[in-house]
Amino acid sequence: MSEITRISISMEEELVEQFDAYTQEQGFPTRSEAIKNLIRDKLIQSQWEQDAHISGAVMVVYDHHKSGVVQKILTVQHDWDSLIHCSQHVHLDHKHCLEVIIVRGAGREIKEFLYQFRQIKGLKQSVFTESLAHQNGVVSEA
Numbered sequence: 001m002s003e004i005t006r007i008s009i010s011m012e013e014e015l016v017e018q019f020d021a022y023t024q025e026q027g028f029p030t031r032s033e034a035i036k037n038l039i040r041d042k043l044i045q046s047q048w049e050q051d052a053h054i055s056g057a058v059m060v061v062y063d064h065h066k067s068g069v070v071q072k073i074l075t076v077q078h079d080w081d082s083l084i085h086c087s088q089h090v091h092l093d094h095k096h097c098l099e100v101i102i103v104r105g106a107g108r109e110i111k112e113f114l115y116q117f118r119q120i121k122g123l124k125q126s127v128f129t130e131s132l133a134h135q136n137g138v139v140s141e142a
């Protein structure tokens with residue numbers, strides 16, 4: 001486990017009130033958890049901008065009866081085959097499919113892949129979660 005360093009931050013009272021409201025609304029147990037989460041998000045964003053190597057999972061839910069959806073999902077994945085490590089398909093019920101696609105590669109390319117993926121009409125849900133693993137394989141402590 002990583003060493004924990006205590007830091008103190010000074011900020012305007014109004015900002016603290018807004019931050020406390022955010023912390024509560026988002027369900028973070030403490031200010032520290034909320035701040036850590038915000039910092040990680042910002043660092044991840046920065047990695048994307050710097051075109052670092054990233055990895056993560058796309059989770060998508062769709063109705064396979066909808067015209068063209070399956071074909072479009074397959075086409076986008078084949079267009080970006082170099083980014084896709086593996087995928088898992090689950091038939092949730094008569095209508096719905098859930099697919100998890102593990103991607104890894106340059107942040108800029110993954111961003112483009114996600115953009116094209118989200119253009120597909122008929123997706124019921126589409127979520128991307130980035131792993132905290134760094135390029136050298138070291139995983140940050142949550």
Ligand code: NI
Pocket residue numbers: 064089090091092096097098
């Ligand atoms: Ni299915």
